[in-house]
Amino acid sequence: MIELADIWRTYTMGGEELHALAGVSETIEKGEHVAVMGPSGSGKSTLLNMLGCLDRPTSGSYRLAGREVGDLPDTELSRVRQTEIGFVFQSYPLVARLDAAANVELPMVFAGIGRAERRERVRRAMQAVGIEGRAKHRPAEMSGGQRQRVAIARATVMEPKILLADEPTGNLDSASGTQVLDLLDRMSADGLTLIVVTHDPGVARRADRIVVLGDGRIVRRMAGSQVTDLARLFSGSEA
Amino acid sequence: MRPLDLLGLAWGALAGQRLRAGLSLVGVAVGVAAVVVLTALGEGARRYVSGQFESLGTNLLIVIPGKNETTGSIPGIGGAPNDLTLEDAEALARRIPQAELVVPLAVGNETVSRGERRRQVTVIGATDGFLEARRLAMRSGSFLPEADWDRASPVAVLGSQLATELFEHENPLGGVVRVGEARARVIGILEQRGTQLGVNMDDLVIVPVASAMQFFDRRSLFRVLIQVGVHTEIALAEQRVIDILAERHGEEDVTCLTQDAVSGALGGILAVLTLAVAGIAGVSLTVAGIGIMNVMLVSVSERTPEVGLLRAMGARRRQILALFLVEAVLLSSAGGVIGLTASWLATQLVMLWYPSFPAQPPAWAIGASLALSLVVGALFGVLPARGASRLDPVIALGGK
Ligand SMILES: Nc1ncnc2c1ncn2[C@@H]1O[C@H](COP(=O)(O)OP(=O)(O)O)[C@@H](O)[C@H]1O
Numbered sequence: 001m002i003e004l005a006d007i008w009r010t011y012t013m014g015g016e017e018l019h020a021l022a023g024v025s026e027t028i029e030k031g032e033h034v035a036v037m038g039p040s041g042s043g044k045s046t047l048l049n050m051l052g053c054l055d056r057p058t059s060g061s062y063r064l065a066g067r068e069v070g071d072l073p074d075t076e077l078s079r080v081r082q083t084e085i086g087f088v089f090q091s092y093p094l095v096a097r098l099d100a101a102a103n104v105e106l107p108m109v110f111a112g113i114g115r116a117e118r119r120e121r122v123r124r125a126m127q128a129v130g131i132e133g134r135a136k137h138r139p140a141e142m143s144g145g146q147r148q149r150v151a152i153a154r155a156t157v158m159e160p161k162i163l164l165a166d167e168p169t170g171n172l173d174s175a176s177g178t179q180v181l182d183l184l185d186r187m188s189a190d191g192l193t194l195i196v197v198t199h200d201p202g203v204a205r206r207a208d209r210i211v212v213l214g215d216g217r218i219v220r221r222m223a224g225s226q227v228t229d230l231a232r233l234f235s236g237s238e239a
Numbered sequence: 240m241r242p243l244d245l246l247g248l249a250w251g252a253l254a255g256q257r258l259r260a261g262l263s264l265v266g267v268a269v270g271v272a273a274v275v276v277l278t279a280l281g282e283g284a285r286r287y288v289s290g291q292f293e294s295l296g297t298n299l300l301i302v303i304p305g306k307n308e309t310t311g312s313i314p315g316i317g318g319a320p321n322d323l324t325l326e327d328a329e330a331l332a333r334r335i336p337q338a339e340l341v342v343p344l345a346v347g348n349e350t351v352s353r354g355e356r357r358r359q360v361t362v363i364g365a366t367d368g369f370l371e372a373r374r375l376a377m378r379s380g381s382f383l384p385e386a387d388w389d390r391a392s393p394v395a396v397l398g399s400q401l402a403t404e405l406f407e408h409e410n411p412l413g414g415v416v417r418v419g420e421a422r423a424r425v426i427g428i429l430e431q432r433g434t435q436l437g438v439n440m441d442d443l444v445i446v447p448v449a450s451a452m453q454f455f456d457r458r459s460l461f462r463v464l465i466q467v468g469v470h471t472e473i474a475l476a477e478q479r480v481i482d483i484l485a486e487r488h489g490e491e492d493v494t495c496l497t498q499d500a501v502s503g504a505l506g507g508i509l510a511v512l513t514l515a516v517a518g519i520a521g522v523s524l525t526v527a528g529i530g531i532m533n534v535m536l537v538s539v540s541e542r543t544p545e546v547g548l549l550r551a552m553g554a555r556r557r558q559i560l561a562l563f564l565v566e567a568v569l570l571s572s573a574g575g576v577i578g579l580t581a582s583w584l585a586t587q588l589v590m591l592w593y594p595s596f597p598a599q600p601p602a603w604a605i606g607a608s609l610a611l612s613l614v615v616g617a618l619f620g621v622l623p624a625r626g627a628s629r630l631d632p633v634i635a636l637g638g639k
Pocket residue numbers: 011013018019020038039040041042043044045046047638
């Protein structure tokens with residue numbers, strides 16, 4: 001379903017080249033739950049943005065459901081982001097002036113879905129993440145965990161096949177972090193392809209398998225259950 | 240995206256940044272109001288002046304003693320022109336068949352008094368035709384009677400204001416006033432008229448022209464007014480006037496003014512004035528537009544992460560642009576309507592204070608200012624948003 005072949009992402013800064021990704025090849029099957037680990041600056045976010053069609057590779061091939069993403073025009077990429085992929089960020093960027101329900105509704109507004117159907121889907125999505133009581137609250141009136149759950153409801157309301165999460169619990173206390181992770185696990189169990197970037201072994205352990213990045217390359221692959229060995233490797237190395 | 244949803248999103252975005260939206264709104268409103276009010280004043284001035292001339296009738300020929308030399312000296316001032324006498328006026332009346340009315344005028348200032356009340360006012364010596372030639376009306380009594388022009392007679396017609404000043408609540412008709420040294424009986428009061436060509440028609444005395452020339456001890460008339468029956472015969476009449484007076488004086492020593500020439504020249508000047516005013520107003524609208532652009536630039540750069548977020552959830556570039564376009568158009572059209580309302584109020588106020596001043600904005604100024612504000616608003620609103628919508632979503636998001 002996701003096929004990466006020799007992906008490079010190079011930034012040129014002041015004449016110097018920086019390879020955020022330096023030849024990543026990986027295949028992720030439909031319904032898999034994958035964790036991406038690695039020290040800070042190793043290219044985890046760059047890889048996830050690439051997968052989410054927010055960024056384009058400098059070279060290499062990214063095939064999504066058999067289609068070469070690099071060849072798609074912008075409108076088609078927008079459609080892919082709209083219908084195939086959901087994105088959850090570390091800092092749960094919600095639109096501050098809109099309440100929770102309106103934030104969840106937003107992707108459907110741009111997709112041109114009718115009002116009645118939107119209302120019904122917002123209700124279901126908010127129920128699924130357990131924040132139906134917060135529909136009229138603005139982001140500033142909610143806790144970090146609640147905001148992240150609104151963000152997850154928003155990312156899944158278009159019923160995408162893939163959910164990408166970049167350190168979804170990075171800013172949360174452990175209790176609300178666990179709530180969010182349980183929620184993601186449930187969605188994964190329902191058949192969603194889930195890719196989570198994390199430096200937390202406790203988060204990674206929930207995945208089917210783990211990909212470890214170092215300096216823009218995949219340096220290790222392992223099963224989720226193997227993660228305990230790694231905990232020592234990365235402890236305290238993340239900002 | 241549905242139009243109503245688009246409108247809702249744009250409205251929400253504007254409501255979420257009230258200060259900035261308000262500033263843009265004020266900018267557009269002030270720009271539009273400036274254009275409309277300034278052009279209304281310019282247009283009003285033009286109409287006021289041409290209205291003043293038209294109230295005199297367009298068939299009027301004014302004969303002034305003295306030749307308007309090419310040196311540019313003003314007729315009647317400087318040099319010593321030949322007298323323009325009552326006999327000259329009588330000759331014109333007899334010998335110009337196109338003339339409907341010929342009115343000799345003597346004008347000066349005199350003290351007019353009644354008992355202890357006295358005022359320095361304009362005294363016009365005229366004949367019975369003056370009433371029609373200057374389109375005046377009587378409030379009460381009658382105007383100067385038809386009589387031989389060279390016969391002085393002790394009667395006077397008062398302007399309405401002067402009549403009130405001198406007589407208060409008494410009936411002025413039949414009363415006696417002093418004009419300089421002479422006594423005159425009041426036979427009529429003029430209807431209120433206001434200022435006409437620089438003379439306050441409410442604060443003056445009209446006496447028979449022969450009487451006025453006696454008070455002033457003058458032989459020369461101030462003007463001779465000639466009303467021609469048919470507009471197209473004005474040039475013909477003008478030539479006759481010059482010929483007749485040249486024959487009588489032995490030289491060409493008078494100047495003829497026609498209504499058309501004077502009001503045409505003035506109207507031209509005032510049209511240029513209106514254009515200049517419109518230019519100033521246009522500049523102010525552009526300045527307002529640049530203000531909007533600044534506000535929008537700040538707004539867009541602050542909202543770049545939001546643009547990235549919207550792009551990440553699948554919004555297309557065009558949808559982002561449409562959103563900013565609708566915001567800008569909402570702002571500038573609301574500003575335009577507010578500006579129009581404000582300028583309407585302003586012109587109503589002007590008309591309240593100066594009822595005779597027709598301060599009406601020309602239709603083109605309203606249309607142009609609205610169109611310009613829309614275009615300026617849309618352009619300056621959307622240009623900065625283009626940049627943000629073109630960024631890769633990940634850059635717009637700020638690397639999150
Ligand atoms: N927009 C950018 N411009 C220049 N360099 C960048 C940019 N984004 C990321 N990088 C660099 O690419 C490398 C990988 O970054 P990132 O993928 O964010 O790492 P991680 O998420 O693993 O911490 C880092 O060295 C980072 O400085």
